[in-house]
Amino acid sequence: MSITLVPCPLCDFDGAMLPLDISDEDAHIRDYGELYAGRSKSEWKACGRCGFVHQNPRPSAEALNEFYARGSYHAPLRVDPHLVLWMHRGAYSDNVEAVTKGTGLQRGSVLDLGCGYGIALGEFKKLGWTCYGVEPDSGRVAFAHETLGIAGVRCGLADEQLSAPERVDVVISHHAFEHFADLKSVMRGVRNVVKPGGYFFARIPTYFKNRSRMSILYMNSGHYSMFTHESMSQLLAPYGFEHVAHSYLNKSGIDLTDDLLYLARYTGVERDPRQFYQSPAAVQRYVNHTNPVRSRVFAPVYALAYKRLAERLRLNIIRYGVEHPFRFGRLVADRLTGRAGA
Numbered sequence: 001m002s003i004t005l006v007p008c009p010l011c012d013f014d015g016a017m018l019p020l021d022i023s024d025e026d027a028h029i030r031d032y033g034e035l036y037a038g039r040s041k042s043e044w045k046a047c048g049r050c051g052f053v054h055q056n057p058r059p060s061a062e063a064l065n066e067f068y069a070r071g072s073y074h075a076p077l078r079v080d081p082h083l084v085l086w087m088h089r090g091a092y093s094d095n096v097e098a099v100t101k102g103t104g105l106q107r108g109s110v111l112d113l114g115c116g117y118g119i120a121l122g123e124f125k126k127l128g129w130t131c132y133g134v135e136p137d138s139g140r141v142a143f144a145h146e147t148l149g150i151a152g153v154r155c156g157l158a159d160e161q162l163s164a165p166e167r168v169d170v171v172i173s174h175h176a177f178e179h180f181a182d183l184k185s186v187m188r189g190v191r192n193v194v195k196p197g198g199y200f201f202a203r204i205p206t207y208f209k210n211r212s213r214m215s216i217l218y219m220n221s222g223h224y225s226m227f228t229h230e231s232m233s234q235l236l237a238p239y240g241f242e243h244v245a246h247s248y249l250n251k252s253g254i255d256l257t258d259d260l261l262y263l264a265r266y267t268g269v270e271r272d273p274r275q276f277y278q279s280p281a282a283v284q285r286y287v288n289h290t291n292p293v294r295s296r297v298f299a300p301v302y303a304l305a306y307k308r309l310a311e312r313l314r315l316n317i318i319r320y321g322v323e324h325p326f327r328f329g330r331l332v333a334d335r336l337t338g339r340a341g342a
């Protein structure tokens, strides 16, 4: 059995956890094959001491790391990387702006944890930044090298072994921290690669300030943790990082997600994480009761945003077909004959 009860991933509390009511559907659990041993959905708890929202019980860190290292997570999403690049055009501009404005750095060095195809790094590269990244999926690393020309991306996991050719000005991550099983190992790695006075930026899905039930759907088998700005500060405090700014809003207003954008500075001063503990009962109430009310209020707004996002994706696919007719034609032919696109 690879599913086990774990102490709180943030504060190590191993007493009673508060159960959370989450969605009846878990669209991702089948992607994980044997990891969930026949369960139909994951279980989520608020830590009984610090209020951190996390999946518990869960697959062991070893089982999950092995799963990611095999590149299994993205296996069901086989599409042409060039098309993916086009579809995600502009999707990282919020992050780039949050980093450049929040840090005041117009250029420097940046390392992306779980950088995927390297699309966000590509945006930094255009601005003249020196780019590094780590990504477990070798197909995506090859894309970053060959298509985007980012030689600083390497294949591997984000953990305490994290290294880079130089200490960087900024460590960034986009939708990665919700996947990490061993958060403390990741933070030890981040501390090793960031310059004194450097920055840490994370964009993560969140249940907090949610606009719809989408944030409850985030509590699925594909994720391990759901952060707020307070639990992010709690994670970072013992490693010498200090909160600079955070936001729960997307600049574009058409993104699919309820996201937290969080920026911290590495001061090296280790601080007591207990000042960021949240009330477990209040967190449980927020998730179990407040959310459906907010969902009803915000669902129409959310539906409109979703429609606009879908339109943008369709438009990008059409533009791709116009600018790369032969590549697009081959893609369609591959799809029709049942061959994988990537």
Ligand SMILES: [Zn+2]
Pocket (backbone or CB within 6 Å): 008, 009, 010, 011, 012, 013, 047, 048, 049, 050, 051, 052
């Ligand atoms: Zn805790």
